[in-house]
Amino acid sequence: MIAFWIWNLFVFFVKxxxxxxxxxxxxxVSxxxxxxxxxxxxxxLSFYLGNSEGLIQQxxxxxxxxxxxPATLFEGTVKLVLYTLIPSGFVTYLPIEALRSLSLIHAVLAVVGSTTVLLVGAGVFYQGLRRYSSENLMQM
Structure with a gap:
C-alpha cells in the first residue's frame, strides 16, 4: 500500500x-x-547468538x-561499511544516481547488491534453521 502511494507521488510531482x-x-522493487x-x-542472528533482540533492533x-x-558525506572505510555491513548505499546512492543520470551501471549495481543481500539473508536463515533443528534433535 505504501509503495502504491510513493509511486503515485512520484508520478504526480515528477511527471x-x-x-x-x-x-x-x-x-x-530492488x-x-x-x-x-x-x-x-x-x-x-538469533539462531547464532540466542536472544539478540537489542542487537537486531540496533x-x-x-x-x-x-x-x-546522502552518500557523498562518507569516504573511505565508512563508505565500505555502508555497502557491506550496513548496506544503506544500495538504498540511497545507487538508485538515486541511476534515476538522476539514467545510468544503467548504477541501476545494475543497485539490483545486484539488493539481490546479494537477499540471497545472503536467505542463506544465513536456512543455515541457522538447520543448525537449530539439529541441536533440538541432539537434546532429545
Whole structure:
C-alpha cells in the first residue's frame, strides 16, 4: 500500500517519462528486496547468538538512519561499511544516481547488491534453521 502511494507521488510531482517510470519501479522493487533481505539476515542472528533482540533492533535502526544521509558525506572505510555491513548505499546512492543520470551501471549495481543481500539473508536463515533443528534433535 505504501509503495502504491510513493509511486503515485512520484508520478504526480515528477511527471516522469516512460524510461524514468520503469527505472523507478524497478529500483523500488530492488530496495524492497534489500530491506527484506537485511531484515531476514539480522533476524537470523538469533539462531547464532540466542536472544539478540537489542542487537537486531540496533542493526535495523542503523540501516534506516544511514539511509537518510546522502552518500557523498562518507569516504573511505565508512563508505565500505555502508555497502557491506550496513548496506544503506544500495538504498540511497545507487538508485538515486541511476534515476538522476539514467545510468544503467548504477541501476545494475543497485539490483545486484539488493539481490546479494537477499540471497545472503536467505542463506544465513536456512543455515541457522538447520543448525537449530539439529541441536533440538541432539537434546532429545
Amino acid at each position: 516522469p517519462d516512460a524510461v524514468h517510470l520503469a527505472l523507478f519501479t524497478g529500483l523500488t 530496495v524492497a528486496m534489500l530491506f527484506v533481505g537485511f531484515n531476514i539476515l539480522t533476524g537470523s 542493526w535495523r535502526n542503523a540501516m534506516l538512519t544511514f539511509s537518510t544521509y
